[in-house]
Amino acid sequence: MCYNTFMKITVIKPYGFCNGVVYAINLAIKTRVSNPQTPIYVWGPLVHNHLVIEQLTRNNIITLDQSTPLKELLKPLDKGFLITSAHGVSEDISKKIKMLGFKHVDATCPLIKKMHIQIKKELADNHEILFYGQKNHAECLAVLSIDSEHIHPIYDYQKSTKLLLKDKSPAYFAQTTMILNDSLNMYHSLKQDYDGLRFIAANCNATSTIQNNLITALPTVDAVIVVGDKTSNNAENLISIVKKHNKTAFFIETIKDLNIESVLKYEKVALVSAASTPNDIFEDVIKTLSKFGD
Numbered sequence: 001m002c003y004n005t006f007m008k009i010t011v012i013k014p015y016g017f018c019n020g021v022v023y024a025i026n027l028a029i030k031t032r033v034s035n036p037q038t039p040i041y042v043w044g045p046l047v048h049n050h051l052v053i054e055q056l057t058r059n060n061i062i063t064l065d066q067s068t069p070l071k072e073l074l075k076p077l078d079k080g081f082l083i084t085s086a087h088g089v090s091e092d093i094s095k096k097i098k099m100l101g102f103k104h105v106d107a108t109c110p111l112i113k114k115m116h117i118q119i120k121k122e123l124a125d126n127h128e129i130l131f132y133g134q135k136n137h138a139e140c141l142a143v144l145s146i147d148s149e150h151i152h153p154i155y156d157y158q159k160s161t162k163l164l165l166k167d168k169s170p171a172y173f174a175q176t177t178m179i180l181n182d183s184l185n186m187y188h189s190l191k192q193d194y195d196g197l198r199f200i201a202a203n204c205n206a207t208s209t210i211q212n213n214l215i216t217a218l219p220t221v222d223a224v225i226v227v228g229d230k231t232s233n234n235a236e237n238l239i240s241i242v243k244k245h246n247k248t249a250f251f252i253e254t255i256k257d258l259n260i261e262s263v264l265k266y267e268k269v270a271l272v273s274a275a276s277t278p279n280d281i282f283e284d285v286i287k288t289l290s291k292f293g294d
């Protein structure tokens with residue numbers, strides 16, 4: 001079989017960890033450095049990348065299985081620090097962690113914290129909130145836990161039932177990692193049912209810049225390699241953008257997952273990284289592909 005051996009490669013920028021991921025990892029490492037002998041645990045994945053989790057484990061920062069109820073999970077463990085993820089955590093969970101004798105280290109991304117503050121302000125002003133999120137995603141669960149009576153989740157417009165709200169100007173927020181266009185489309189759909197709905201911008205710039213740069217590059221490429229963890233919502237969104245534009249998507253976690261021969265069938269290939277993909281992993285992919293093009 002004859003392959004194209006001189007590919008045109010487009011690297012979508014920026015790549016590497018977003019600020020929220022850097023913040024969460026630094027906080028975990030700082031906690032370890034200041035407390036070399038104390039047990040440190042993370043409640044579920046700190047960020048959605050198993051390579052990061054493995055690196056934390058090497059630093060004796062142990063990730064716990066979130067599917068076990070918290071009390072049962074912590075009971076047999078020696079007391080120490082419990083870190084919660086970059087996606088945010090409910091205040092109830094924070095209280096429970098302290099009640100169970102652990103020190104809570106909150107690694108919520110500052111941008112998500114800012115959104116929580118905006119949501120609380122809206123609630124304090126007696127507004128109802130429509131929140132567009134992904135069912136059971138940690139960020140969405142943390143937001144809903146702020147006030148489950150006045151924050152209404154919207155997962156799918158077609159399947160959502162119109163609510164009878166007394167508030168004539170409810171606020172609309174979306175999970176930070178949603179595709180910006182999808183968030184806007186959802187807002188316009190909901191606006192038909194809730195005339196006075198107000199859009200409160202909370203999308204993540206890191207995410208939307210990568211998504212927009214990818215969308216701009218798509219007409220000029222044949223295929224896209226998305227480098228990210230299979231559990232990353234951010235990576236999933238990049239894949240869905242590529243597919244919506246009818247281009248071929250390769251979803252890999254590291255260069256080892258890539259079947260180079262399949263990629264060599266394409267002349268113009270773009271490389272894009274999820275916000276929780278380590279730099280060196282992405283650069284490995286660039287380096288390997290560069291041997292076949294520029």
Ligand code: SF4
Nearest residue numbers: 018020109176204275
């Ligand atoms: S992707 Fe954006 S919202 Fe999510 S952790 Fe990173 S900076 Fe924060």
